[in-house]
Amino acid sequence: MKALVIGGCGFIGSHVVDNLLANGVSVRVLDRRPEMYRPPLPGVEYVMCDLSDTAQIFEALVGVDAVIHLASTTVPATSNMDPAADITGNLIAMVRLLEVMREANVKKMVYLSSGGTVYGVPQMDPVPENHPLNPISSYGIVKIAIENYLFMEHQLHGLQHVVLRASNPYGPRQGHTGTQGIIGTYLWKLARGEQIEVWGDGSVVRDYIHVSDLAGLCHTALTSDVSGVFNAGSSEGASVNDIVGHIRNTVGGDITPAYKPGRGFDVPRVVLDVTKAKTQLGWQKQTTLGQGIEDTWAWVQEQSG
Amino acid sequence: MKALVIGGCGFIGSHVVDNLLANGVSVRVLDRRPEMYRPPLPGVEYVMCDLSDTAQIFEALVGVDAVIHLASTTVPATSNMDPAADITGNLIAMVRLLEVMREANVKKMVYLSSGGTVYGVPQMDPVPENHPLNPISSYGIVKIAIENYLFMEHQLHGLQHVVLRASNPYGPRQGHTGTQGIIGTYLWKLARGEQIEVWGDGSVVRDYIHVSDLAGLCHTALTSDVSGVFNAGSSEGASVNDIVGHIRNTVGGDITPAYKPGRGFDVPRVVLDVTKAKTQLGWQKQTTLGQGIEDTWAWVQEQSG
Numbered sequence: 086m087k088a089l090v091i092g093g094c095g096f097i098g099s100h101v102v103d104n105l106l107a108n109g110v111s112v113r114v115l116d117r118r119p120e121m122y123r124p125p126l127p128g129v130e131y132v133m134c135d136l137s138d139t140a141q142i143f144e145a146l147v148g149v150d151a152v153i154h155l156a157s158t159t160v161p162a163t164s165n166m167d168p169a170a171d172i173t174g175n176l177i178a179m180v181r182l183l184e185v186m187r188e189a190n191v192k193k194m195v196y197l198s199s200g201g202t203v204y205g206v207p208q209m210d211p212v213p214e215n216h217p218l219n220p221i222s223s224y225g226i227v228k229i230a231i232e233n234y235l236f237m238e239h240q241l242h243g244l245q246h247v248v249l250r251a252s253n254p255y256g257p258r259q260g261h262t263g264t265q266g267i268i269g270t271y272l273w274k275l276a277r278g279e280q281i282e283v284w285g286d287g288s289v290v291r292d293y294i295h296v297s298d299l300a301g302l303c304h305t306a307l308t309s310d311v312s313g314v315f316n317a318g319s320s321e322g323a324s325v326n327d328i329v330g331h332i333r334n335t336v337g338g339d340i341t342p343a344y345k346p347g348r349g350f351d352v353p354r355v356v357l358d359v360t361k362a363k364t365q366l367g368w369q370k371q372t373t374l375g376q377g378i379e380d381t382w383a384w385v386q387e388q389s390g
Numbered sequence: 391m392k393a394l395v396i397g398g399c400g401f402i403g404s405h406v407v408d409n410l411l412a413n414g415v416s417v418r419v420l421d422r423r424p425e426m427y428r429p430p431l432p433g434v435e436y437v438m439c440d441l442s443d444t445a446q447i448f449e450a451l452v453g454v455d456a457v458i459h460l461a462s463t464t465v466p467a468t469s470n471m472d473p474a475a476d477i478t479g480n481l482i483a484m485v486r487l488l489e490v491m492r493e494a495n496v497k498k499m500v501y502l503s504s505g506g507t508v509y510g511v512p513q514m515d516p517v518p519e520n521h522p523l524n525p526i527s528s529y530g531i532v533k534i535a536i537e538n539y540l541f542m543e544h545q546l547h548g549l550q551h552v553v554l555r556a557s558n559p560y561g562p563r564q565g566h567t568g569t570q571g572i573i574g575t576y577l578w579k580l581a582r583g584e585q586i587e588v589w590g591d592g593s594v595v596r597d598y599i600h601v602s603d604l605a606g607l608c609h610t611a612l613t614s615d616v617s618g619v620f621n622a623g624s625s626e627g628a629s630v631n632d633i634v635g636h637i638r639n640t641v642g643g644d645i646t647p648a649y650k651p652g653r654g655f656d657v658p659r660v661v662l663d664v665t666k667a668k669t670q671l672g673w674q675k676q677t678t679l680g681q682g683i684e685d686t687w688a689w690v691q692e693q694s695g
């Protein structure tokens with residue numbers, strides 16, 4: 086089997102590629118830039134281009150059995166600043182990609198959606214896949230529209246598709262610019278000898294998934310015959326204070342966060358129900374939060390050393 | 391009160407304008423073309439431009455209290471042919487319009503969505519507003535994304551918004567090109583002495599709403615303080631054979647349809663539950679299907695005479 090991994094040089098993508106190679110899948114990567122923390126991997130074909138370049142995309146699809154699409158031009162926090170650009174860069178790019186896949190006769194896609202933004206403020210705990218969709222960011226709105234175009238492509242043209250609504254992935258190779266999640270941000274700050282910051286009282290609860298578990302789920306989805314939407318999280322909540330506690334255990338020394346005023350847009354608790362991925366895909370996470378933070382800290386130290 | 395009616399020269403728009411004028415609302419119309427069947431109305435300001443022209447839109451919003459947005463560049467049957475154009479013409483146009491409304495400090499919008507496409511294949515009968523959204527056309531996907539941006543604008547910037555998910559509007563001034571609904575199409579064909587056509591056995595059931603009832607609901611929504619999503623239909627199903635029966639009663643003579651093979655994409659039955667509009671907005675339809683077809687036939691004859 087040969088897979089095209091769109092966004093394969095990003096944080097999540099790099100782990101998906103590792104997992105596929107370990108499982109004997111041939112990998113072609115399409116991305117705008119090379120990996121930030123590693124040289125090109127032996128045995129992987131790289132195509133450097135933008136998703137708007139449909140001619141190159143078509144070429145990149147030749148000989149491919151399935152696409153794993155992990156790329157996004159926006160992050161939740163910035164998507165509302167320019168919704169038109171969010172729509173053009175992600176939604177229009179997706180409908181064009183689906184057209185090109187139809188021409189190239191590629192019949193399967195695994196797509197990374199967002200468990201943190203599509204549901205809006207949770208009315209259930211944990212949140213199952215059939216929870217109402219009330220997004221309050223352009224990022225979440227566009228993810229839902231993309232999911233709907235995938236469903237339509239399935240209904241009208243038989244595309245097999247697995248949508249993974251991921252919670253908060255963390256782990257080695259996560260960027261340290263502060264937009265990609267608090268675990269990486271905190272560990273990088275500590276490695277640089279800076280104080281970490283907590284918005285509010287640290288009680289905000291989220292669901293964290295180790296990136297290698299998410300990569301494993303992408304591979305499981307790739308090889309499954311099931312189509313549909315699946316939450317991809319841990320089913321367990323961790324507060325910011327829990328994270329700080331785990332980090333204190335791992336890093337050692339005196340870690341005292343600076344507490345800042347809470348942000349109005351943070352909902353108190355979002356934890357995903359992953360029963361469907363367990364029962365229908367037979368997937369199970371392997372890494373506890375404590376192990377995952379140790380693993381990430383080891384990588385951050387290696388980078389900083 | 392002054393309202394800007396976007397799409398105010400179209401089939402539905404022309405009736406909304408009539409209703410607003412009769413209720414003492416000042417009306418400015420923004421559309422790409424003048425009305426097809428009437429000269430410009432006295433007392434109405436017309437702005438002829440495209441929704442992509444944000445400078446003109448901003449000017450058209452000066453002095454306006456609310457927007458009624460009825461325009462669409464696509465219809466359900468054609469939207470799948472070019473989803474990227476559907477997204478650009480409708481969704482991106484909407485997020486730009488919301489930005490301009492924010493700048494112009496216009497705090498209310500009534501938006502015409504689609505009860506026939508957002509739900510997909512109904513799992514309930516009649517279909518309430520909280521039915522799962524499983525669209526299988528680009529038209530329906532884009533309508534849902536627009537609804538979500540309206541909800542977001544409400545949550546983040548306080549926009550009052552009423553979304554009307556209309557069933558199948560019919561009545562005088564509906565186009566006769568065959569894309570806007572069977573009642574108009576059938577009556578125009580009969581006026582020209584042509585045979586009418588039925589796809590399948592005529593058992594497909596839909597919910598029809600007279601355009602003057604929909605216009606009344608737009609005015610009710612405009613003057614209400616409620617925000618939210620409302621089905622706009624009759625709560626009653628009529629089969630194609632029922633329609634043919636009503637038309638036979640109204641038109642008289644020997645009306646024998648030509649029965650053609652059924653179309654795979656027609657779901658058997660879609661009827662909207664309009665309890666929410668009745669209870670929360672105090673709205674009630676006035677026109678029975680029989681009366682509405684008589685009324686439409688009178689107009690078609692007048693045009694053909």
